[in-house]
Structure formats: C-alpha cells, structure tokens
Amino acid sequence: MAESRARGRLWRMSSHLNPSDGVSMEVCRAKGGATGLRVAILGAAGGIGQPLSLLLKMNPLVSTLNLYDVVNTPGVTADVSHIDASAVVRGFLGKDQLDSALEGVDLVIIPAGIPRKPGMSRDDLFKINAGIVRTLCEGIARACPRAIVNVISNPVNSTVPIAAEVFKKAGTYDPRRLFGVTTLDVVRANTFVAEVVGLDPKLISVPVVGGHAGVTILPLLSQPLQVTPAIRFSDEERHYLTNRIQNGGTEVVEAKAGTGSATLSMAYAAAKFADACLRALKGEDGIVECSFVASQVTDLPYFSSRVKLGRNGAEEILPLGPLTEFERKGLEAMKKELQGSIDKGIQFATSA
Numbered sequence: 001m002a003e004s005r006a007r008g009r010l011w012r013m014s015s016h017l018n019p020s021d022g023v024s025m026e027v028c029r030a031k032g033g034a035t036g037l038r039v040a041i042l043g044a045a046g047g048i049g050q051p052l053s054l055l056l057k058m059n060p061l062v063s064t065l066n067l068y069d070v071v072n073t074p075g076v077t078a079d080v081s082h083i084d085a086s087a088v089v090r091g092f093l094g095k096d097q098l099d100s101a102l103e104g105v106d107l108v109i110i111p112a113g114i115p116r117k118p119g120m121s122r123d124d125l126f127k128i129n130a131g132i133v134r135t136l137c138e139g140i141a142r143a144c145p146r147a148i149v150n151v152i153s154n155p156v157n158s159t160v161p162i163a164a165e166v167f168k169k170a171g172t173y174d175p176r177r178l179f180g181v182t183t184l185d186v187v188r189a190n191t192f193v194a195e196v197v198g199l200d201p202k203l204i205s206v207p208v209v210g211g212h213a214g215v216t217i218l219p220l221l222s223q224p225l226q227v228t229p230a231i232r233f234s235d236e237e238r239h240y241l242t243n244r245i246q247n248g249g250t251e252v253v254e255a256k257a258g259t260g261s262a263t264l265s266m267a268y269a270a271a272k273f274a275d276a277c278l279r280a281l282k283g284e285d286g287i288v289e290c291s292f293v294a295s296q297v298t299d300l301p302y303f304s305s306r307v308k309l310g311r312n313g314a315e316e317i318l319p320l321g322p323l324t325e326f327e328r329k330g331l332e333a334m335k336k337e338l339q340g341s342i343d344k345g346i347q348f349a350t351s352a
C-alpha cells in the first residue's frame with residue numbers, strides 16, 4: 001500500500017512536467033528556483049539534445065529548463081527531471097508548443113536538425129536544416145526576442161546568417177545576442193595539441209577562428225595560451241594538427257558509420273559555451289570564448305573569433321592577434337567558401 005501510494009505520487013510529479021498531459025503542478029510546493037536563469041533547448045530529444053539536457057539540468061545557474069522537440073520530449077523530460085539538481089524541467093512537444101517552450105527564456109540553444117552521414121558535407125544538410133532553423137527563430141522572435149541564442153545546427157556558416165535575417169525581418173535583431181557554437185573546434189584543438197605536446201588539455205587554449213566547416217576552421221596554433229614557455233610546433237606537427245582539427249567532425253562521422261555525427265563531445269562543448277553565456281548574463285567579468293558572430297574583424301560579415309561576453313551577449317570582439325605566414329594563408333584560403341555559405345544563408349532567409 002505504502003509502495004503504491006509512493007508510486008502514484010511519483011507518477012504525478014513526473015507527468016505534470018509535460019504541459020500537454022493536463023496534469024497540474026499542485027502537488028509541488030516549489031515551482032523552481034526564482035533567482036536562476038531560464039533555458040530552452042530546441043531539438044532536446046536528439047543525439048546532442050539528450051546529453052545536453054542532462055548537462056544543463058546539472059548547471060546550478062539554471063532554474064528552469066524547457067525541453068522542446070517534434071518527437072519524444074515527454075520521455076526525455078521525465079527521465080532528466082528525476083536528477084536531483086534544482087532546475088525544474090518542462091517538456092514541450094510539437095510546433096503548437098514552440099512558443100510556450102520559449103516564453104520568458106533567457107538562453108535558447110538550438111541543436112535541432114539532421115546530422116551528416118559519411119560522404120556528406122555540412123552544406124549537404126542545408127536543404128533540411130535551413131528551414132528548421134528559420135521556423136525555430138521565428139518562434140524566438142515572437143516569444144523571447146531578448147534571449148541569447150546559441151545555434152548548433154549545421155551548416156553553422158549558413159544557419160547563423162539565416163537566424164540573423166529572421167530576426168531582422170521581425171525587427172528583433174541584436175547581433176550581440178546571436179552566436180554560432182564553434183566550441184567543439186576549440187575543444188578538439190586543445191585535446192589534439194595536448195596529445196602532441198604531452199600536456200594536460202586544461203592547460204591549453206587554442207583560439208579557432210573563421211567558420212565551422214573544413215578549411216573555414218582555422219586553429220591559431222601560434223597562440224595556445226596559458227603555457228610557459230610558449231609551445232612551438234614543427235611544420236609537420238602544424239600540418240598534422242591543422243588537418244586533424246579541420247576534419248575532426250568527419251573523423252567522428254566516419255567512425256559512427258552512418259549512425260550520426262558528434263553528439264557527446266558536442267553536448268559537452270555546447271554546455272561549456274552555454275555556461276559561459278549564463279555566467280556572463282549573471283554579471284561575471286572576463287569571460288572570453290570563440291564563437292561565430294556578426295563581425296568586423298575581417299572583411300567577412302560573420303566570423304568566429306574570441307569574443308568577450310557580458311550581460312548583453314557579445315560585448316567585444318577581440319582582434320585576431322599576430323598571425324604566422326601559415327595562418328595568414330589559411331585565412332585567405334577560407335574566405336571564398338565562408339562568404340559563399342554566408343550568402344547562401346542570407347539568400348535563403350531573404351527570398352522566402
């Protein structure tokens with residue numbers, strides 16, 4: 001009897017988390033930490049979305065975590081909501097619940113969309129993911145126009161310009177609040193450099209600039225901060241590392257052999273970048289992360305480089321610093337492709 005009473009209570013506690021089931025929250029006295037920040041994950045039931053939901057639930061800065069997807073959110077929500085961290089988890093399913101998922105949110109993270117299979121480029125995802133990102137950003141413009149937005153969906157070099165155009169059309173665009181998530185490139189660069197030089201990756205911080213596809217990913221290996229004496233690479237090491245960092249995504253896609261692309265390392269990277277945004281929103285000073293943003297650092301309208309984060313998002317885009325000849329050539333080599341991907345995104349969003 002005692003056991004079944006406990007079970008009934010648990011059922012109510014978890015099922016009320018999905019607003020679609022009509023069960024009220026009256027059994028709960030607490031409705032979530034009042035002082036924390038509200039986060040929505042769009043695409044929360046996917047390969048990235050699920051572990052990212054887990055990591056954000058564990059983030060003490062988060063008071064409310066809204067999980068949105070077009071499939072499977074009730075199960076993911078019930079599962080993640082049982083973790084004994086303070087964020088209240090709420091599930092939202094299908095496009096009719098998009099605006100409710102976004103209302104009052106401070107940070108929106110978008111990992112919605114299809115991933116690559118072997119032999120595909122990120123640009124091959126454009127056809128499907130461009131429309132998904134556009135629809136989700138229209139929801140953001142309606143329901144939480146002041147939110148910070150972290151775009152993960154590929155091709156990032158085009159989806160960020162799409163998001164910007166949607167917000168411009170809605171009259172809500174603030175370039176400081178829109179970020180393409182390129183943290184995984186930095187995470188990979190730190191890991192691979194640490195392997196080569198035999199150091200703890202936590203000591204390495206390689207800025208990775210440009211965009212998020214092939215040659216547009218440019219690690220500035222002459223600037224791996226925090227290590228004294230400075231690391232110097234041989235030509236062979238520099239070529240190996242640049243090539244491996246540029247092709248890190250493909251390495252995972254091929255290893256997964258048709259079942260998807262990076263999900264766990266990406267969830268880690270997205271949670272790291274989201275945490276930086278949340279800490280900046282809370283007023284913490286001195287936070288710098290690489291991200292693909294509207295930029296004047298080069299002649300390209302969007303570019304990933306080190307960005308100082310503040311209460312309003314991107315406070316300052318830092319200069320690239322001194323480049324080696326190898327890096328200067330890499331920068332020139334990426335420009336045509338990156339400009340083309342940016343133009344493709346703008347064209348898609350403005351012609352619709």
Ligand SMILES: NC(=O)c1ccc[n+]([C@@H]2O[C@H](COP(=O)([O-])OP(=O)(O)OC[C@H]3O[C@@H](n4cnc5c(N)ncnc54)[C@H](O)[C@@H]3O)[C@@H](O)[C@H]2O)c1
Pocket residue numbers: 042043044045046047048049068069070071111112113114115116125129132135136151152153154155156181182183184185212260261262263266
């Ligand atoms: N920026 C990066 O560094 C990086 C790294 C890895 C993957 N990615 C990209 O992230 C995206 C997601 O990858 P994944 O492995 O999680 O894919 P996945 O297929 O496992 O998950 C995608 C999720 O998006 C959902 N979805 C589809 N349409 C939607 C819509 N209209 N609204 C809400 N949700 C929707 C799906 O239902 C699914 O749950 C891909 O485009 C992938 O290329 C980017």
Ligand SMILES: O=C(O)C[C@H](O)C(=O)O
Pocket residue numbers: 115116122154184212248249250252253261262
């Ligand atoms: O490579 C991909 O398709 C996914 C992602 O962009 C990555 O870098 O892992």
